[in-house]
Amino acid sequence: MKLTRHVAAVIIIYAAFSLISLFIFGFITIKMPETIYGSAVEYKVYSVLILFFTFLPSILISAFLIGYSWAFGRNSPNRVERFSSVFIEFIKSIFVVGIVCIGICVASAEFFSPKVQRKQANMSEITENYSDYLELARYYTAQEEYSYAKFYIDNALILRPKAEEALSLSDEIGIYYSSIKKETPEPEKGENKIKSGASGDVGYSVSTLVDEARKSFKMQEYFNAHYYASLALQIAPSDNGNIDAAKQLAAEAWNMLSENPSGLDENSISIFEKKKQGYFALVNGDFEKAYYIFTSLKQTYPLDLDIQRYHGIAFEKMNTKYFFIDETENLQLFEQYKDIYFSNIRIDGGKDVIYIKGCTAIKKTGGFIQYLRDFSLFSFDSEGSLLYSFTVPYAKMSALPLEYTDSDFQEYMISLGEKKIVPYILLESADRMFDGRFISPVFSDNESGSVTHLNHYILSLPYNDFVQICESSRGAKVMPLMTLFRFANKASLYGFSTEVYFQSLISRLTYPLILLIVFVITASLSWNYRLNGTLLFKFVWLFTLPFFTFIAYIILDTVLYLINLLYYVLFAFIGVLSLPAAVIVLVIFLFLSTVYFTALRAD
Amino acid sequence: MNSKTCGKLVKKYVVLVFTSCYAGIMKSSLFLLVVFTILCIAVTLFCAFGYVLVDGCTHMAAGTSLSFFSLDVFLNGIIMCFPFAAGFSCMGMIFYMIRHPSAPLLSVAVYFVIGVAVWAFLVPQALRIEQMGLFKSLNVRTENRLTEGYFRPSEYGVFYYSKINSQNIAEGVYIDTTGASGSMSPISRFTNLQLAPTGNEFFADPLFASSAKITVIIEHIITFAKVMRIEALKAVKKGFFSYLSFASIGLALLSLIGIKSMSSWKLLNLSFVIILYVVICRINLLIYTSPVFYSVLSFFQEKKISVLSSLPYLQLAVNCLISLLLVSAGMIQYLVLRAGERRKSEV
Numbered sequence: 001m002k003l004t005r006h007v008a009a010v011i012i013i014y015a016a017f018s019l020i021s022l023f024i025f026g027f028i029t030i031k032m033p034e035t036i037y038g039s040a041v042e043y044k045v046y047s048v049l050i051l052f053f054t055f056l057p058s059i060l061i062s063a064f065l066i067g068y069s070w071a072f073g074r075n076s077p078n079r080v081e082r083f084s085s086v087f088i089e090f091i092k093s094i095f096v097v098g099i100v101c102i103g104i105c106v107a108s109a110e111f112f113s114p115k116v117q118r119k120q121a122n123m124s125e126i127t128e129n130y131s132d133y134l135e136l137a138r139y140y141t142a143q144e145e146y147s148y149a150k151f152y153i154d155n156a157l158i159l160r161p162k163a164e165e166a167l168s169l170s171d172e173i174g175i176y177y178s179s180i181k182k183e184t185p186e187p188e189k190g191e192n193k194i195k196s197g198a199s200g201d202v203g204y205s206v207s208t209l210v211d212e213a214r215k216s217f218k219m220q221e222y223f224n225a226h227y228y229a230s231l232a233l234q235i236a237p238s239d240n241g242n243i244d245a246a247k248q249l250a251a252e253a254w255n256m257l258s259e260n261p262s263g264l265d266e267n268s269i270s271i272f273e274k275k276k277q278g279y280f281a282l283v284n285g286d287f288e289k290a291y292y293i294f295t296s297l298k299q300t301y302p303l304d305l306d307i308q309r310y311h312g313i314a315f316e317k318m319n320t321k322y323f324f325i326d327e328t329e330n331l332q333l334f335e336q337y338k339d340i341y342f343s344n345i346r347i348d349g350g351k352d353v354i355y356i357k358g359c360t361a362i363k364k365t366g367g368f369i370q371y372l373r374d375f376s377l378f379s380f381d382s383e384g385s386l387l388y389s390f391t392v393p394y395a396k397m398s399a400l401p402l403e404y405t406d407s408d409f410q411e412y413m414i415s416l417g418e419k420k421i422v423p424y425i426l427l428e429s430a431d432r433m434f435d436g437r438f439i440s441p442v443f444s445d446n447e448s449g450s451v452t453h454l455n456h457y458i459l460s461l462p463y464n465d466f467v468q469i470c471e472s473s474r475g476a477k478v479m480p481l482m483t484l485f486r487f488a489n490k491a492s493l494y495g496f497s498t499e500v501y502f503q504s505l506i507s508r509l510t511y512p513l514i515l516l517i518v519f520v521i522t523a524s525l526s527w528n529y530r531l532n533g534t535l536l537f538k539f540v541w542l543f544t545l546p547f548f549t550f551i552a553y554i555i556l557d558t559v560l561y562l563i564n565l566l567y568y569v570l571f572a573f574i575g576v577l578s579l580p581a582a583v584i585v586l587v588i589f590l591f592l593s594t595v596y597f598t599a600l601r602a603d
Numbered sequence: 604m605n606s607k608t609c610g611k612l613v614k615k616y617v618v619l620v621f622t623s624c625y626a627g628i629m630k631s632s633l634f635l636l637v638v639f640t641i642l643c644i645a646v647t648l649f650c651a652f653g654y655v656l657v658d659g660c661t662h663m664a665a666g667t668s669l670s671f672f673s674l675d676v677f678l679n680g681i682i683m684c685f686p687f688a689a690g691f692s693c694m695g696m697i698f699y700m701i702r703h704p705s706a707p708l709l710s711v712a713v714y715f716v717i718g719v720a721v722w723a724f725l726v727p728q729a730l731r732i733e734q735m736g737l738f739k740s741l742n743v744r745t746e747n748r749l750t751e752g753y754f755r756p757s758e759y760g761v762f763y764y765s766k767i768n769s770q771n772i773a774e775g776v777y778i779d780t781t782g783a784s785g786s787m788s789p790i791s792r793f794t795n796l797q798l799a800p801t802g803n804e805f806f807a808d809p810l811f812a813s814s815a816k817i818t819v820i821i822e823h824i825i826t827f828a829k830v831m832r833i834e835a836l837k838a839v840k841k842g843f844f845s846y847l848s849f850a851s852i853g854l855a856l857l858s859l860i861g862i863k864s865m866s867s868w869k870l871l872n873l874s875f876v877i878i879l880y881v882v883i884c885r886i887n888l889l890i891y892t893s894p895v896f897y898s899v900l901s902f903f904q905e906k907k908i909s910v911l912s913s914l915p916y917l918q919l920a921v922n923c924l925i926s927l928l929l930v931s932a933g934m935i936q937y938l939v940l941r942a943g944e945r946r947k948s949e950v
Contacts, residue, residue, distance in 0.1 A: 069870045128782050135787055339780045341754060341761060351752070353763050355778050355790045376790045378776050384751060384766030386774075386792060445792050476814065495754045495763065497665040500814040528702050529869040541866075547874045554881070557820040565656045565815060568663065 003068075003075045004093045010067030011060060011101065014545055018059045022048050037127045037160060046120035053113035055549065057515065058556055060101040061522055062548035068094070068526035073533045080602040087598040090523070094597070098519035102512045109511065114478040125338060129357075130159045130166075137169055146177040147437045151325065151393055158330055206236040206246070213249045223279050223306050226253035230283060271297065275306055282310060287317035292435035321455055322430040323396040325439065331360040331371050331394075340473040343495035344461050347412045349382035352459075353495070359470055368463075370397045370470075372425065377457065378445070388451050390441035392427050399463050400424035409460065418462035425457045461494075469494055476504035484508070489576070503567045506582050507560075513586040514563060518556065520593040527600050635696050635713045642695040646688035647681055654680030660815055664808040666750040682733045686726040686835065687828060693718050693857060694880055701863050701872050711860055722853030727846060730839045749773075749798060749808060756813040764798075771798045827888050834891055838915075848915030851922035852887045856880060858926040861933025864940070883925060890918050 026048035032040040072090070080086050133156035140149035153170045160166060213228035229250035236243050257276055278293035294311035301307055335358040344352045357374035375395040379387045399421040402410050413422060431437035441454055459466065468487040471479045479487075488501040531537065570578035655677050696717065700710050748771065749755070755762045765775040774794040782789070806812035817825070831852075838849035859876050866872055890896045896917065903911040911917050 066870070069868075132782065132787075132789075139787060339778075341763075341778055343752065343754075343763065351765070353765070353776050355776075357789060374789065376788070378790070378792065380765045384774070386765070389792065391788060391790070492666065492753075495752060497753060497810050497814075499663070499665060500810060503814065526870070529873055531868050531870070535867055541868060541871060544871055544874065547878050548870075551874060551877050554820050557818050558824065561815075561818055561821050562653055562656065565660050568660050568811075568815070569656060572663075 003071045003090065004097055006071040006074065007064065007067035007093070007097050010070065011063040011097070014063040014066075015056075015059055018055070018549070019052055022052050022055075026051065033124075035127055036124050037130065038123045043120065043123060046116050046123075049116045050113065050120065053108045053116070055553060056108050057105045058549045058553035060105065061518060061552040061556065062545060064097065064101060064519060065522045065526050065548060065552070066545060068523050069530050070537055072527050073531035073535070076530070076533070076602065082599045082601045087600070090527075091520075091594060091598060094520060094523045095516075098516055101519065102515045105515060106512055110481065110508070114474065117478070118474075121338075126159050129332065130156050130163070133159070134166055134169065137173065141169070141173055141176075144176075146173060147439055148393065149173045150177045150437075151439060154329070155332060158332065206232045206240050206242045209235075210242045210246050210249065213246065213253070217249055217253055221306075222253045222256040223275065223310065226250055226257060226279075226283070229253060271301065271304075275310070278314070279310060282314055282317075287314050287321075288430070289435070290314040291318045295433060318430065321426070322428050322438070323426050324432040325394075325429045325437065326432050327396070328371055328373075328394045328429070332358060332373060335360045335373070337470040337473050340470050341495075342469045344459055345493065346379075347409060347460055350387070351380045351384075353378040353380065354459075368399045371395070372397055375425070375427070386445055388443060388446040390443045390454065392441040393439060394429060396426040396429070397423050397466075398426075400458060405458060409458070412460060413462070416460075416462065421463040422461065423459040423463050423466045425459065426455070427457060428455050465490070465494070472496070472501075476501050477508070481508055499568060499571055502571045502576070502578065503564060506567045506571070506579050507564050509579065510582050510586055513583065513590065514560070517586065517590050517593050518559075520590065520597055524593070524597045524600060527597070633713065635699060635710060636717060638699045639692050639696055639717050642692040643685075643689055646691055647685050650684035650688055651677055651680035654684060660811060661806050663806075663811055664748065664750055665753045665810045678737075682729060682737075683832065685729045687831075689721045689725050689729075690853065690856060693721060693853075694859065694876060697860055697863050697876050698873060700860070701869050701876070704864070714860055715857065718853065718857040722850045722857075726835070726850070726853070727839055730835055734836060734839070753810060755809045757809055762809075767798065772796065773798050827884055830888055830891050845915055848919040851919045851926075852883065855883045855887075855922040855925040855929070858929035858933075859883075861929035861931070861936075863933070865932070865936060879929075883922075886921065886925070887918065890914065890921065
């Protein structure tokens with residue numbers, strides 16, 4: 001215990017000394033690039049911590065070496081035999097201290113270092129994104145595409161609210177934007193269409209709907225009567241006995257709606273007319289128009305039951321086709337993943353190359369809803385020739401149950417092993433309050449002209465794989481270990497090298513074992529070059545400690561690099577078996593190094 | 604002196620030497636030879652293995668079958684790595700002497716004999732064998748072509764080749780992840796991109812260049828090894844004096860023995876030796892690569908100091924100076940230690 005205490009004291013003091021020295025060094029020498037927007041102190045702290053985490057294994061190894069060299073001299077008898085009980089005590093102490101040090105190294109490599117790196121990268125990304133947004137806002141202003149221009153300038157202002165150039169551009173765009181009224185985009189022609197049936201009034205039978213329609217008609221609620229009757233007609237099979245009744249009710253209700261009601265004042269007639277317009281739009285499938293009519297009515301008459309009801313229905317319909325632009329406000333500040341790219345094999349054998357600049361998962365939904373910033377898709381045929389490409393500032397992704405897709409797609413996904421959910425991406429967004437502001441994918445490289453407009457896109461990959469791809473965007477060296485474990489084997493499906501991911505997996509899993517071997521060998525070195533028990537530790541020797549750290553860094557860096565290359569070879573020869581093989585070899589090395597240490601002696 | 608007397612003398616010394624050996628006086632000193640041999644073989648094999656490993660990895664292309672082990676590459680690696688391993692093993696002998704400090708003078712004598720043999724005979728011979736190019740014709744590997752359908756990171760972004768034709772012309776997309784292109788769209792399409800032959804870069808496939816990215820330390824080691832190898836081969840070709848100038852690095856490295864007992868803490872001595880070993884290697888690398896040494900050279904040329912007016916002379920002078928400093932430090936330290944011991948025994 002005395003031995004362990006001595007060594008632990010040296011390690012703690014030296015690690016603290018190193019951190020303080022690095023902070024002093026960092027605050028004097030590190031300068032934040034002028035292009036980065038944010039606190040210089042924060043930037044320097046991150047830089048110093050990254051430096052500290054890089055050197056941490058070397059710092060601990062050198063402190064371990066010195067600590068044991070000193071402690072062995074003080075705590076060992078002059079004559080020690082091979083494999084004696086003294087060495088057994090020593091090896092226990094070495095394993096305890098070594099494992100604690102390894103825990104610290106692994107925690108810093110797997111958790112702290114990636115987190116700090118991410119935070120520092122965020123600082124420069126905010127600046128980069130601000131510049132990009134500003135440029136895009138200028139571009140779309142020049143193109144007179146004010147919906148896009150407003151979207152980009154709003155996002156630029158979220159990142160830097162006081163930036164003068166962004167504020168003046170925002171004013172300019174605001175003037176034009178307030179006067180625009182755009183036509184709604186044409187209906188979508190998506191590749192993988194969802195089966196119809198997603199609506200508010202679900203679970204009613206035809207007869208119930210006809211009863212509801214009859215009841216509403218009696219109560220002079222003609223909107224509802226027509227609505228229920230139409231719904232009954234929509235879902236009724238051709239041989240259903242209620243069809244005639246439904247048709248009659250629908251026709252009568254329609255006639256009633258077509259006539260202006262008597263006994264109403266001018267204002268009520270105007271409201272009725274508007275409701276009628278909205279309702280007709282809804283019935284005719286123009287639910288964008290219906291939504292904005294009912295939204296405007298709801299603002300003025302929030303208690304009107306017809307307005308409430310049809311606004312709700314139109315809202316639900318809108319949600320199946322669009323998401324609202326205001327949902328994406330401030331999301332960029334909370335992005336979990338950046339620069340996500342992958343390829344996806346389509347059902348027709350072609351490939352899509354997808355790039356997403358940033359991704360925000362909504363935690364409340366368990367990550368099932370994700371907003372994808374700057375979503376770009378390049379679609380290639382099976383020969384590798386480009387079919388079309390598009391990009392959209394934001395897309396909303398959700399999990400779509402496989403049963404809502406067509407049967408071919410279902411079969412294909414089942415062949416891939418996915419039976420539940422796939423990523424469903426809404427590509428178009430709309431303003432929540434005002435008509436005319438829609439953001440749709442912008443197409444380019446559309447040589448064949450096969451696709452001119454897309455409202456949504458369904459990815460032919462399991463939803464969980466998409467999540468794993470997002471996490472892999474951080475790099476194989478820093479992505480969560482469990483995800484790497486699951487993802488390594490299927491990396492090549494998405495355009496990544498299996499060799500790289502497997503090498504990384506083996507390397508990260510065996511890192512603690514390698515360090516343990518290094519610690520045991522270091523202890524042997526400490527024993528061989530231990531400080532004579534009769535000598536006192538001189539204060540001036542403390543200043544030589546960085547030399548040891550430097551040497552430890554050179555050796556560790558070289559050894560780890562060569563071992564990592566060796567893992568490539570191992571994977572090339574024996575594939576997935578390389579992981580257990582590497583572990584077995586390292587355990588043998590650990591055993592041999594332990595035997596070597598206990599076989600040392602002192603005369 | 605007749606032959607009988609001569610024979611008696613030889614017999615007497617042989618008996619003396621062997622008696623000393625058995626008495627253990629020379630045992631640890633002669634054991635240095637064993638240490639050197641074992642270390643030299645182990646380091647050579649390790650480096651040759653590392654060479655094969657790096658060579659194999661640099662020829663990889665994602666998704667293709669790999670043929671890592673090649674006997675020719677391994678044998679070539681042994682010949683190439685031997686001079687470095689021999690030079691490194693000399694430092695191993697210093698480590699041994701630090702750990703076993705008995706009979707210092709005799710050990711130092713054995714050490715220098717081995718060291719001189721390394722730098723005067725073994726290293727130039729190995730370089731001559733290498734010059735013969737025994738494995739050159741066999742060392743040409745079939746070049747792997749880049750494969751389609753993988754994301755390949757580059758310095759500023761990521762390439763994705765959707766199609767590569769037989770003329771090595773690719774089409775696909777480029778993702779500008781750093782914003783370096785200045786383009787508004789971070790992803791763009793390219794066609795008719797002529798790919799460079801895979802042998803042009805250190806790693807044939809950029810995919811591995813980013814994942815097995817060479818660290819700063821490895822880069823320094825590779826640069827040092829490359830430059831020193833080229834200069835050593837040049838020096839051997841040029842003749843005795845050129846090689847002598849080059850081998851002065853060996854003299855400087857051998858002189859590290861001078862600081863083996865600088866401190867009473869063995870571990871510290873060990874670290875001094877390693878650090879100064881790295882420093883001497885770095886200085887010698889800088890002599891060949893740094894513009895500072897070229898300006899020093901031109902300064903001496905202007906002053907018409909002919910002894911230091913060429914690079915080999917300068918290298919020789921610098922290494923001799925280092926050697927002198929180290930040996931002097933060692934001798935002073937030895938004399939001070941002896942004086943101290945004498946004073947102690949008098950007391």
